[in-house]
Amino acid sequence: MPPLLEVKNLETEFRTGAGIVHAVDGISYAVDPGETVAIVGESGSGKSVGALSILRLIPDPPGQIIGGEVWFAGRNLLQLSEEEMREVRGSEIGMVFQEPMTSLNPVLTIGRQITETIEQHRGADPETAHKRAVELLGLVGISDAERRLRQYPHQLSGGMRQRIMIAIALACDPKLIIADEPTTALDVTIQAQILELMQQLTRRLGVALIIITHNLGVVARYAHRVNVMYAGRIVESGSAAAVYHTPHHPYTMALLNSVPRLDRPRQARLDPIEGAPPDLTRLGRGCSFQPRCRFAVAACLEARPPLEPVGAPGQLAACFRSKELAAASGRAA
Amino acid sequence: MSNPPGDTQPPLLEVRGLQMYFPVTEGLIARRQIGEVKAVDGIDLTIRRGETLGLVGESGCGKTTTGRCILRLETPTAGEIRYNGVDIAKLGRRELVALRRRIQVIFQDPYSSLNPRMKVGSIIAEPMRVHGVEPDATKRLARVRELLSLCGLNPNFADRYPHEMSGGQRQRVGIARALALDPEFIVCDEAVSALDVSIQAQIINLLEDLRERFSLTYLFIAHDLSVVRHLCQRVAVMYLGRVVELAACDELFDNPLHPYTRALLAAVPVPDPTVEAERSFQPLTGEVPSPINPPPGCVFHPRCPLTVAACKEARPELRELRPGHWVACGQVH
Numbered sequence: 001m002p003p004l005l006e007v008k009n010l011e012t013e014f015r016t017g018a019g020i021v022h023a024v025d026g027i028s029y030a031v032d033p034g035e036t037v038a039i040v041g042e043s044g045s046g047k048s049v050g051a052l053s054i055l056r057l058i059p060d061p062p063g064q065i066i067g068g069e070v071w072f073a074g075r076n077l078l079q080l081s082e083e084e085m086r087e088v089r090g091s092e093i094g095m096v097f098q099e100p101m102t103s104l105n106p107v108l109t110i111g112r113q114i115t116e117t118i119e120q121h122r123g124a125d126p127e128t129a130h131k132r133a134v135e136l137l138g139l140v141g142i143s144d145a146e147r148r149l150r151q152y153p154h155q156l157s158g159g160m161r162q163r164i165m166i167a168i169a170l171a172c173d174p175k176l177i178i179a180d181e182p183t184t185a186l187d188v189t190i191q192a193q194i195l196e197l198m199q200q201l202t203r204r205l206g207v208a209l210i211i212i213t214h215n216l217g218v219v220a221r222y223a224h225r226v227n228v229m230y231a232g233r234i235v236e237s238g239s240a241a242a243v244y245h246t247p248h249h250p251y252t253m254a255l256l257n258s259v260p261r262l263d264r265p266r267q268a269r270l271d272p273i274e275g276a277p278p279d280l281t282r283l284g285r286g287c288s289f290q291p292r293c294r295f296a297v298a299a300c301l302e303a304r305p306p307l308e309p310v311g312a313p314g315q316l317a318a319c320f321r322s323k324e325l326a327a328a329s330g331r332a333a
Numbered sequence: 334m335s336n337p338p339g340d341t342q343p344p345l346l347e348v349r350g351l352q353m354y355f356p357v358t359e360g361l362i363a364r365r366q367i368g369e370v371k372a373v374d375g376i377d378l379t380i381r382r383g384e385t386l387g388l389v390g391e392s393g394c395g396k397t398t399t400g401r402c403i404l405r406l407e408t409p410t411a412g413e414i415r416y417n418g419v420d421i422a423k424l425g426r427r428e429l430v431a432l433r434r435r436i437q438v439i440f441q442d443p444y445s446s447l448n449p450r451m452k453v454g455s456i457i458a459e460p461m462r463v464h465g466v467e468p469d470a471t472k473r474l475a476r477v478r479e480l481l482s483l484c485g486l487n488p489n490f491a492d493r494y495p496h497e498m499s500g501g502q503r504q505r506v507g508i509a510r511a512l513a514l515d516p517e518f519i520v521c522d523e524a525v526s527a528l529d530v531s532i533q534a535q536i537i538n539l540l541e542d543l544r545e546r547f548s549l550t551y552l553f554i555a556h557d558l559s560v561v562r563h564l565c566q567r568v569a570v571m572y573l574g575r576v577v578e579l580a581a582c583d584e585l586f587d588n589p590l591h592p593y594t595r596a597l598l599a600a601v602p603v604p605d606p607t608v609e610a611e612r613s614f615q616p617l618t619g620e621v622p623s624p625i626n627p628p629p630g631c632v633f634h635p636r637c638p639l640t641v642a643a644c645k646e647a648r649p650e651l652r653e654l655r656p657g658h659w660v661a662c663g664q665v666h
Contacts, residue, residue: 042529043500157620187391188556192600192616214530217559217602221609241606256604258534260563263603265583269541270563272534276499 003030004175004208005054010068012046012053015061019281023049025232026068028307033175036202036209038219038240041229044277047212050229051178054210055089073175091121094169094207096198098181100161104153110164111149117171136167141197159190166198176208183218195222216259220244225314228252231278231288234307238315248310248317248326250293287319295321343418345518345550346380346403351412351422353398357625370624372398374574375412377651380518385544385551387565387582389558389597393621394571396554400520403552404438405429416518434464437511441523443503447495453506454491457481460513480509485539501532508539512547522554537564558601562586567657570594573632574624576651580658590660592637631662639664 012024024046031037041047052058053065056077070077077088089095097103105113114136115129124132130149137145140163153161162182169177179198183191199222202209213219219226219240226243228236228251236249247253254273260266275292286301287293293300299320307318311326319325353373358364373395380386388396401407403414405421414422421432437460440446447456457477460466467473478488484505495503504524511519521540525533537560543549555561561568562582569579570591578591589595599614619636622628628635634644643663651659654666 042531159620187621188558188600189391189596189617190620192602192614193618196616215602216530216604217609220604220606221602244604244606255530258531259604260534260537260559261603261605262559262562262586262598262601263605263608265587266563269538270534272538273531274535276501276532277529 001033004033004035004072005031005210006069006071007050007054008069008071010050010053010070011066012049012058012063013066014063016281021280022232022283023063023280024053025283027227027229027232027234028068029227029234029237031176031208031210034202034206034208035225036199036211036223038223038226039210039212039229040214040216040219040226042214042277044231044280045229046232047229048180051180051210051212054178055093055095056085057089087121090117090168091172092174092176094172094174094177096162096165096169096177096179096182098184100158100165100185101153103165104161106153108152109149110151110153110156114149114164114168114171117168121172132171133167136171137164139170139201140164140167142167157190158186159193162186162190162194163197166194166201170201170205170207173205174207176210177202178210178212180212181214182211184213184215191218198222216256217262228255231283232280233288233304233318234316235289235319236315236317237307238312242312242315246311246315246326246329248315248322249289249319250295250321250325251289252317253325253329254292295325297321344379345382345417346378346552347413347415348376348378348399348403349413349415351376351378351399351402351414352410353395353402353407354410368625371574371627372624373402373409374624374627376571376574376576378569378576378579380550380552382517382550383544383548384566385553385564387561387568388552388554388571389556389561389568390571391556391597391621393573393624395574395624396571397522399571400438400522400552400554404436404520405432430464434466434514435516436518436520437514437516438520438522439504439507439511439524441526443500443507443527444495446507447503449495451494452491453481453493453495453498456495456506457491457510457513460510464514466514476513477509480512481506483512483543484509485535499532500528501535504528504532504536505539508536508543512543515547516549518550518552520552520554523556524553525560526555526557533560540564558586558598570597573621573627575632575648575661576659577633577661578659579651580655584655584658588655588658590654590658590665591633591662592639592665593633596636633662 008028009026011026014021039047054070114133118124118129118132134145142148183194223240226240227234230251236252257271273292278288287305290296290300305318305320307316310317310322352375354369354371356366357368359367390396402409409422413420454477458473477491481488486505525536565582567581568585569576572593578594596617630645631649634640649661649663651661654660
């Protein structure tokens with residue numbers, strides 16, 4: 001089966017006063033139908049810009065997609081006209097953003113925001129659209145739909161607003177939903193409700209999900225596959241189980257070692273990653289993790305390591321020493 | 334709450350029956366009070382010298398207000414806050430000045446808690462100026478440089494502005510400022526929550542080192558339970574203005590007794606796909622009720638899986654079910 005989405009060598013940059021920021025620096029990955037792929041990384045790693053580039057939602061200027069291809073359902077999205085692209089967004093690809101308060105229109109009722117999407121993309125008459133909106137609220141677990149549809153976003157709680165966002169994303173039966181930090185602004189019990197809901201719905205409706213997050217626990221619980229990003233590139237990729245158990249990139253290893261665990265008593269001091277992420281306007285020709293990497297050798301300064309197959313089937317890592325390191329950590333464990 | 338046997342040292346801080354109600358008003362010209370937000374509704378806490386007490390809970394549970402009352406940034410509606418045996422709950426402005434040299438705070442957001450127009454050196458020196466410590470400017474600067482290097486920053490950063498620094502570096506400045514007056518007790522209000530994973534681990538280690546080096550006592554307010562498990566000796570869980578469970582750290586995480594604590598712990602995903610695959614969990618339904626009109630009886634009863642009729646009648650008090658393990662629930666034994 002061909003993948004639903006295929007991103008090839010995508011490159012996005014921002015022109016700023018301080019220079020050109022290579023926010024996304026040549027990333028490639030694929031998403032199969034119905035699959036949940038997590039993109040994990042820290043602030044500034046390019047995880048959000050990479051996903052927004054798929055939908056061509058990068059503000060231009062200062063941003064610009066300067067290279068690559070995004071194949072979705074047989075078309076390269078980067079070649080479509082703006083008109084055609086508008087048909088893809090919100091219809092074939094749904095979106096859920098971090099802050100539901102800023103992504104919903106404060107002066108329109110919930111009902112209008114859902115029916116607008118359906119009328120726009122499906123050409124439905126108001127009555128059909130309304131029926132569909134009631135059905136969608138039921139789907140996302142909101143009771144008393146008729147009353148809720150007459151309310152405005154400020155009358156709802158954060159968790160409720162995020163349910164509305166999911167309802168809008170699902171309104172036109174998309175094949176893919178891109179969720180950018182969908183639960184970061186929510187409390188932990190509400191986060192669990194929303195993530196469970198997204199998992200159930202994507203499974204039941206066979207929708208693929210790209211979930212962008214910085215939370216390693218969320219990835220472990222919900223994702224089939226994971227792409228780890230650092231400084232605009234994918235440094236490791238593979239099934240969530242493989243990447244967590246036998247990480248092959250020093251950044252992934254360090255990231256997993258630096259988080260305290262809820263399920264284990266305190267063992268020792270945390271092992272943090274020293275230093276800070278690099279300045280994206282001044283990337284050298286070597287590996288961008290090299291200045292913080294405790295395994296760096298001379299070769300790491302010279303060239304960027306390519307993303308190559310390592311370890312488990314489908315696992316990739318961009319490190320000259322990945323095989324050697326994974327073997328060493330395997331022996332230690 | 335009793336101290337463990339053999340512990341004759343009086344606690345550093347004792348909170349008894351602390352209440353903090355905020356008025357809710359209506360009307361623009363003739364303002365009238367229509368209710369009150371019971372942000373903190375009768376809590377008891379004890380903090381021993383040299384320990385770190387974790388205070389956890391979701392947004393609106395009153396954990397930050399509790400911290401602000403202890404710092405006397407708020408004057409509590411009722412209750413006692415005994416610091417070193419002296420009730421500070423009702424002290425006036427003048428008497429508070431002396432107290433503030435001993436109790437300091439580290440805030441969550443390193444972007445908004447540092448004055449953008451002041452150089453880092455002046456930010457750290459300000460508490461010394463205000464309190465008349467180190468009136469000599471040269472000595473004060475030397476102390477600033479010492480504090481910076483203590484917090485892992487280059488002493489020359491004294492001449493920088495906050496916008497020239499990263500989030501992690503700014504948080505180090507916030508910590509240096511808190512240490513400037515040589516305090517004995519620090520309220521850390523979500524001190525690592527805004528930071529990226531790799532930077533968070535660095536700051537957690539710094540807080541631990543400083544605690545040991547200067548025999549500090551921390552009240553660590555946080556919503557991230559994994560961080561709390563790593564850093565604290567005892568933990569209090571708050572829900573809607575009340576403490577529902579309090580125990581030694583490992584006891585609380587390994588044997589949670591209150592149904593809310595259990596749900597909260599289950600909602601946090603662990604960064605390990607194998608563990609996650611085996612964990613079954615049922616997300617808590619519903620949302621936190623309004624603190625303006627809290628439910629009668631046990632405030633958790635509308636969301637609790639163990640609710641019986643009695644839970645709606647009387648508010649359960651904290652009971653010591655196991656040595657040092659206090660729970661406010663009538664249904665667990």
